[in-house]
Amino acid sequence: MNVRIKLFFITLSTLFLSACSAQSGNNDGFFQTYLVTPFAALIHKLADLFGGSYGLSIIVITIIIRLLLMPMMLKQTKKQQEMKVKMDQMKPELEVIQKKLKATKDPKEQQALQQEMFGIYKKYNVNPLSMGCLPILIQMPILMGFYYAIRGSSEIASHSFLWFSLGQPDLWLTAFAGIVYYFQFRVSMANMPTEQQKQMKMMGLLSPIMIVMVSFKAPAALPLYWTVGGTILIFQTLLARRLYKKEVNKEAEK
Numbered sequence: 001m002n003v004r005i006k007l008f009f010i011t012l013s014t015l016f017l018s019a020c021s022a023q024s025g026n027n028d029g030f031f032q033t034y035l036v037t038p039f040a041a042l043i044h045k046l047a048d049l050f051g052g053s054y055g056l057s058i059i060v061i062t063i064i065i066r067l068l069l070m071p072m073m074l075k076q077t078k079k080q081q082e083m084k085v086k087m088d089q090m091k092p093e094l095e096v097i098q099k100k101l102k103a104t105k106d107p108k109e110q111q112a113l114q115q116e117m118f119g120i121y122k123k124y125n126v127n128p129l130s131m132g133c134l135p136i137l138i139q140m141p142i143l144m145g146f147y148y149a150i151r152g153s154s155e156i157a158s159h160s161f162l163w164f165s166l167g168q169p170d171l172w173l174t175a176f177a178g179i180v181y182y183f184q185f186r187v188s189m190a191n192m193p194t195e196q197q198k199q200m201k202m203m204g205l206l207s208p209i210m211i212v213m214v215s216f217k218a219p220a221a222l223p224l225y226w227t228v229g230g231t232i233l234i235f236q237t238l239l240a241r242r243l244y245k246k247e248v249n250k251e252a253e254k
Helices: 003-022 030-049 054-103 107-123 134-151 171-189 194-200 203-215 221-253
Strands: none
Touching (some): 054 134, 054 221
């Protein structure tokens, strides 16, 4: 995904969170009625099944959500792997054109070189505008609904799980959440084209830093949710790499 597109979705997520926070007291809103309230009810029902353990309830629902989203995430990872192989194949040809573009100041020659570059993209059947943003758009409201169901529950805040209180910030769990999302980024980087990896290095630090900053003051139930979700994402990415590696390489050899 292009860095600007990634920044757009991070900004969009922040605005989405802010809007939902501002309307958290409104029980009649669409987001509250169809996402937050059902998730809150599910958390309480599962907690009852687990003997009042809200921590186990959060873990199980997080796993269920990630499993439901898994087919879409696996498909996205496969596309990233295919793109990586094609971009690596294109790289020598693109570098020649890029050097010529840097060397020339003639607008007509620049335009001709750009057309030549688009021809290479077409040759390898690569669409540089295909960023795979749909999975992010689909999962964002689902994950945000669960996020606010956890955050808005007074019952969760009054319970403990393992060594921590779900309603109080926990330094260790905050650190775990940040570390997990850093490793999740490192694992996902392997599926990106080489040039994209260079662009995304600094961006990779943004997600764990934001999670750590929020978790410092947030109830421990939230970093618990992030830790479990991030761990599942790591295993999903590794699974997709194992499942599709041979298939992608065969396609590249054709």
